[in-house]
Amino acid sequence: DIQLTQSPSFLSASVGDRVTITCRASQGISSYLAWYQQKPGRAPTLLIYAASKLQGGVPSRFSGSGSGTQFTLTITGLQPEDFGTYSCQQVYGYPRTFGQGTKVDIK
C-alpha cells in the first residue's frame, strides 16, 4: 500500500495567516492526489484534485502544489470557517489511501 504521511498533525493559526500542510507519499504518485476538508460531525468535502486543481465552489485562498512524493496544501489568508481536519488521498494505486489528517484550529 502507498502510505501518506501528513505534517503537522495539528496546527493553530490566526485569522489572516498563511497555513501550509504537507503530504508525503511512500512512493511516487505523479499528481494523483486530492485534499479534503472535514468539519466535526460532517462529511468531508473535496478541495483540490490532481494535486493543484481547485474544485468548483472552493475559495481561491486554497491552493495545492507538488508531484511525485511531496505535496502541499496552502491556505492564504486563513478564515474563521477554515477550522477542521484536512486529509490528503492518493488515487494512483489500489488500495486508495488517506493521510492521517491535520487538525487546524483557529487561535
Next chain:
Amino acid sequence: EVQLVQSGPEVKKPGESLRISCQGAAYYFSTHWIGWVRQMPGKGLEWMGMIYASDSSIEYNPSFQGQVTISADTSISTAYLHWSGLRASDTATYFCARVNAYGVFDYWGQGTPVTASS
C-alpha cells in the same frame, strides 16, 4: 444538484448482519464509481472499496475484503455495504462518495453511524 443520501443510524449486536445504503440523485448513477469510507471514532478516513454499478466491477481494500460486501442496484440508483456478522470493532461512521473522472470523491453522503455493542 448531485446528492448521495445514506440510510439512518444503526445499533446492532455483535454477530448480527447489517446492510446500509446510499442512494444517488441528479446524476447518472450507472456511469460513476461509488466508494465507501470508514471513520472510526476520533480517527482518520479509511478507503474500504468501490463499485462501478453498471457492470458491478468492484475494487476492495484487502484490509476489508472478506469482512464486508459491496453491491449496487442500478434500478434504484443505490449502493450497499453489507456485513454478515458485525464485530464491536465495526463501530464507526461509514460514508459513501461518488468518484469523479479524476478518481477522487467529489460528492459525499451524510454518513451512517453504526454501533455494534452487546
